[in-house]
Amino acid sequence: MERQGLDAKVSTNDCKSENVSRKRKLAEHRKSLPVASVESSLMQEVLRNDTLIIVGETGSGKTTQIPQFLFNAGFCRDGKAIGVTQPRRVAAVTVAKRVAEECGVEVGQKVGYSIRFEDVTSSSTRIKYMTDGLLLREALLDPYLSRYSVIIVDEAHERTVNTDVLLGFLKKVQKTRSRSLNDSFNTENMNTNGKLEKGNNGKYVSSLRQHRGRKLHPLKLIIMSASLDARLFSEYFGGAKAFRVQGRQYPVAISYTRKHVLDYTEATLITIFQIHLEESPGDILAFLTGQDEIESIETLAKETIQKLPESKRNLVVIPIYSALPSEQQLRVFAPTPPGVRKVILATNIAETSVTIPGIKYVIDPGFVKARTYDPNKGMESLIVFPTSKAQALQRSGRAGREGPGKCFRQYPEDMFYKLEDSTKPEIKRCNLSNVILQLTALGVDNVTEFDFLEAPPRQAIFKSLEQLILLGAITNDGKLKLSDPVGHQMARIPLDPIYSKALIVASQFNCLEEMLITVSMLSVESIFYHPREKQEEARAKMKCFSSPEGDHLTLINVYRSAVDFLNKKKLELSKEKLEKSLRKWCKENFINSRSLRHARDIHSQIRRHVEQMGLPLNSCGDDMLQFCRCLAGSFFLNVATKQPDGTYRDFSSGEVVQIHPSSVLFRKKPDCFGGIQHWTAPLQKVFGEVISTERSTKFLDSATVSEGYTVD
Numbered sequence: 070m071e072r073q074g075l076d077a078k079v080s081t082n083d084c085k086s087e088n089v090s091r092k093r094k095l096a097e098h099r100k101s102l103p104v105a106s107v108e109s110s111l112m113q114e115v116l117r118n119d120t121l122i123i124v125g126e127t128g129s130g131k132t133t134q135i136p137q138f139l140f141n142a143g144f145c146r147d148g149k150a151i152g153v154t155q156p157r158r159v160a161a162v163t164v165a166k167r168v169a170e171e172c173g174v175e176v177g178q179k180v181g182y183s184i185r186f187e188d189v190t191s192s193s194t195r196i197k198y199m200t201d202g203l204l205l206r207e208a209l210l211d212p213y214l215s216r217y218s219v220i221i222v223d224e225a226h227e228r229t230v231n232t233d234v235l236l237g238f239l240k241k242v243q244k245t246r247s248r249s250l251n252d253s254f255n256t257e258n259m260n261t262n263g264k265l266e267k268g269n270n271g272k273y274v275s276s277l278r279q280h281r282g283r284k285l286h287p288l289k290l291i292i293m294s295a296s297l298d299a300r301l302f303s304e305y306f307g308g309a310k311a312f313r314v315q316g317r318q319y320p321v322a323i324s325y326t327r328k329h330v331l332d333y334t335e336a337t338l339i340t341i342f343q344i345h346l347e348e349s350p351g352d353i354l355a356f357l358t359g360q361d362e363i364e365s366i367e368t369l370a371k372e373t374i375q376k377l378p379e380s381k382r383n384l385v386v387i388p389i390y391s392a393l394p395s396e397q398q399l400r401v402f403a404p405t406p407p408g409v410r411k412v413i414l415a416t417n418i419a420e421t422s423v424t425i426p427g428i429k430y431v432i433d434p435g436f437v438k439a440r441t442y443d444p445n446k447g448m449e450s451l452i453v454f455p456t457s458k459a460q461a462l463q464r465s466g467r468a469g470r471e472g473p474g475k476c477f478r479q480y481p482e483d484m485f486y487k488l489e490d491s492t493k494p495e496i497k498r499c500n501l502s503n504v505i506l507q508l509t510a511l512g513v514d515n516v517t518e519f520d521f522l523e524a525p526p527r528q529a530i531f532k533s534l535e536q537l538i539l540l541g542a543i544t545n546d547g548k549l550k551l552s553d554p555v556g557h558q559m560a561r562i563p564l565d566p567i568y569s570k571a572l573i574v575a576s577q578f579n580c581l582e583e584m585l586i587t588v589s590m591l592s593v594e595s596i597f598y599h600p601r602e603k604q605e606e607a608r609a610k611m612k613c614f615s616s617p618e619g620d621h622l623t624l625i626n627v628y629r630s631a632v633d634f635l636n637k638k639k640l641e642l643s644k645e646k647l648e649k650s651l652r653k654w655c656k657e658n659f660i661n662s663r664s665l666r667h668a669r670d671i672h673s674q675i676r677r678h679v680e681q682m683g684l685p686l687n688s689c690g691d692d693m694l695q696f697c698r699c700l701a702g703s704f705f706l707n708v709a710t711k712q713p714d715g716t717y718r719d720f721s722s723g724e725v726v727q728i729h730p731s732s733v734l735f736r737k738k739p740d741c742f743g744g745i746q747h748w749t750a751p752l753q754k755v756f757g758e759v760i761s762t763e764r765s766t767k768f769l770d771s772a773t774v775s776e777g778y779t780v781d
């Protein structure tokens with residue numbers, strides 16, 4: 070006993086001294102970062118300027134250190150907080166964890182993070198990392214962002230649609246908050262849309278109780294990146310000052326190919342093994358364009374590893390892309406055992422802000438998959454483009470964070486100089502329905518006049534307004550309906566407006582449970598997989614789930630079969646074994662287990678959300694006609710009808726469309742079908758019933774939508 074006690078004491082002491090030395094190392098590391106040497110001049114500039122643009126090399130310490138400097142400079146007095154936005158969830162989570170560790174606190178206390186469906190903050194949180202989309206949602210409840218003294222918009226060069234909208238919104242909030250200093254009346258009497266409201270007694274009343282009797286402090290805004298066009302941002306913010314942080318921590322040697330490579334995936338695979346066999350220890354980060362590419366390189370790399378001599382098989386392959394559940398994404402950050410090298414195959418999810426410990430080598434093939442939108446067809450697609458110079462710089466910046474690094478660009482040097490300087494803003498190439506709904510809910514009455522950093526194409530704005538009017542979210546003059554809460558509810562559900570509307574409609578059609586499953590399954594990539602060598606077998610299995618009522622019910626059948634399977638096995642297996650046996654079940658049924666897992670994840674998150682909103686969680690049971698009615702009422706924007714010549718035409722645009730070969734309706738050729746992406750349901754049974762009533766009038770209205778707005 071005594072001996073054990075002694076051992077325990079020794080190991081507690083070991084732990085303590087390990088902690089002390091870790092703390093000392095972190096403190097030394099922080100001091101060595103380039104931003105550390107400019108802390109006081111930087112804080113002076115923040116005090117002097119309401120808006121500041123900070124440009125500094127990747128890894129110089131902007132994201133992790135500047136919020137801590139602001140905290141120490143007193144910006145969190147009076148319970149105020151510093152908000153730091155990131156374009157990506159994974160960055161918000163990992164950076165918050167790192168900063169919490171540097172501050173010596175548990176994440177969720179002084180330092181926390183908030184991302185869609187996950188809030189790790191508390192009343193004591195003073196430095197809050199979050200996605201830019203999340204801050205926009207927060208603004209729906211607190212339109213002046215009154216709890217923040219400073220907002221940092223990080224990685225602004227990425228120009229995601231949320232970053233651009235956020236910048237415009239913050240500019241507005243800044244003006245209002247500065248004005249409110251001289252005019253407390255404003256803050257006392259505004260409703261959540263920022264409008265003055267009169268109460269029953271004719272006096273102005275406030276629905277923003279948190280502001281009663283308080284003046285709002287001016288909002289400090291900091292915009293940061295290693296690679297942004299400072300002039301553009303400065304002009305937008307009325308000549309805002311740009312502050313440059315000089316120097317980088319470690320060098321990154323860049324190399325190019327001598328000739329153009331014909332197949333960048335093959336070149337990436339070869340480079341991975343060249344590094345593994347010839348270069349000194351250190352992990353590898355290779356950028357690819359999407360899940361399919363990553364999965365095929367993962368398979369090839371694993372096969373190649375097996376062919377290496379045993380002493381060289383110490384290479385593990387780990388994928389990361391946005392469709393992976395978050396805990397699987399975080400696997401890339403776990404350290405590898407000594408003597409093992411890891412290679413991470415990533416999409417641009419790992420391109421900015423993140424530090425993946427151990428990464429010494431980066432492979433950059435120079436391509437990225439990005440959204441494009443055709444407002445005429447109302448269709449969004451993902452296309453592979455060459456990266457911009459800014460992206461190339463960010464990618465190389467993932468190395469050189471813990472020591473000198475190397476970046477292998479898979480194209481010749483002259484190509485680099487031909488790349489665009491920066492990435493085309495997402496707002497110019499995406500469907501804007503979500504953005505417009507958010508802005509309208511934030512009290513922007515005319516989005517065509519909103520002060521965007523760079524305005525999106527007018528045609529895209531009109532198309533999205535049309536969609537929102539048809540969905541019943543806004544009135545014909547582009548305002549949220551006062552008489553009907555649907556627009557407000559849609560803005561609160563963190564999904565594409567078509568899906569949010571589908572959930573609201575479903576609660577009225579008594580089939581919210583079914584629609585929750587449908588929307589979750591539609592939100593993930595490829596549920597079924599058909600390996601080339603087992604096409605027939607896979608097709609036969611798929612038939613077991615197929616519903617004559619279309620793909621949506623087929624997806625529901627898959628989901629429910631998986632849940633039944635789990636329920637049956639739940640009592641006999643541990644959680645870990647249960648997941649393993651579900652993976653086996655998926656394999657036997659040719660179902661993509663990762664996608665199914667992701668769908669389950671989304672399902673439980675959205676379920677919680679609609680519960681909080683008070684929507685009744687009802688089910689239509691076996692009444693599938695009821696569910697099909699609901700599908701027609703939800704996805705009526707994407708309906709196609711059969712023409713006398715056997716082709717299909719989209720009901721609203723008149724475009725010729727086809728049923729996707731993977732659809733269960735491909736051979737059935739119904740008279741009318743509708744759906745989202747390539748998932749379709751036959752709607753002839755219910756189409757007339759639902760659409761011909763309220764909806765058809767709205768279709769007529771849509772022709773006049775754009776006339777309600779002034780066009781230059």
Ligand SMILES: Nc1ncnc2c1ncn2[C@@H]1O[C@H](COP(=O)(O)OP(=O)(O)OP(=O)(O)O)[C@@H](O)[C@H]1O
Nearest residue numbers: 127128129130131132133134167295422424470471
């Ligand atoms: N999770 C982490 N694990 C280990 N080291 C980290 C981690 N996060 C940050 N660091 C260290 O802190 C340094 C500064 O990181 P930080 O993210 O603040 O830089 P940055 O200037 O914001 O970079 P970028 O422009 O690439 O986002 C990194 O170079 C790295 O050495």
